[in-house]
Amino acid sequence: MKKDFLEVGQVVGTHGVRGTMRVKPWSDDGDFLGGFKRFYLKNSDAALKVKSVKTHGAVVLLDIEGIDTIEKAEAMRGKVLLISREDAKLPEGRYFVDELIGCKAIDNDNGDLLGIITDVSKTGANDVWHITRDDKEYLVPAIPDVIISVDVEKEIAILKVLKGIFDDEN
Numbered sequence: 001m002k003k004d005f006l007e008v009g010q011v012v013g014t015h016g017v018r019g020t021m022r023v024k025p026w027s028d029d030g031d032f033l034g035g036f037k038r039f040y041l042k043n044s045d046a047a048l049k050v051k052s053v054k055t056h057g058a059v060v061l062l063d064i065e066g067i068d069t070i071e072k073a074e075a076m077r078g079k080v081l082l083i084s085r086e087d088a089k090l091p092e093g094r095y096f097v098d099e100l101i102g103c104k105a106i107d108n109d110n111g112d113l114l115g116i117i118t119d120v121s122k123t124g125a126n127d128v129w130h131i132t133r134d135d136k137e138y139l140v141p142a143i144p145d146v147i148i149s150v151d152v153e154k155e156i157a158i159l160k161v162l163k164g165i166f167d168d169e170n
């Protein structure tokens with residue numbers, strides 16, 4: 001389901017003494033966060049105006065207007081950052097994890113419900129979708145041979161089922 005606001009990372013610490021925050025990005029590439037002029041805080045109406053965003057190894061260094069001391073930055077530790085969906089531009093075939101969660105996974109061959117996407121894991125080589133059905137979790141590689149189509153507005157993902165994932169075949 002398309003959401004108005006999407007989680008994109010979490011403040012995990014500070015950098016220096018002038019209010020720079022260290023953010024762990026929840027995206028494929030920390031550079032993605034550099035395209036936004038404002039962030040929002042989860043469970044708050046507050047908009048944060050961005051002064052600068054810079055990728056620094058596995059984290060992003062974020063400077064926000066009004067957060068100009070280490071104490072103010074430290075107070076942000078643990079806060080989850082969101083973006084407005086309207087501000088986000090994704091290439092074709094890319095999706096936000098928040099929008100995939102809750103989608104029905106449907107078998108391309110017979111239209112059967114395989115389950116509901118409940119989580120996505122990053123493995124390095126490819127993402128892995130966690131699909132839950134009848135209290136059982138199935139791990140499905142999110143690769144082009146498996147993911148036929150995704151429609152987050154209709155909350156449906158069509159999959160080509162690989163032998164052995166949803167049954168006991170070897």
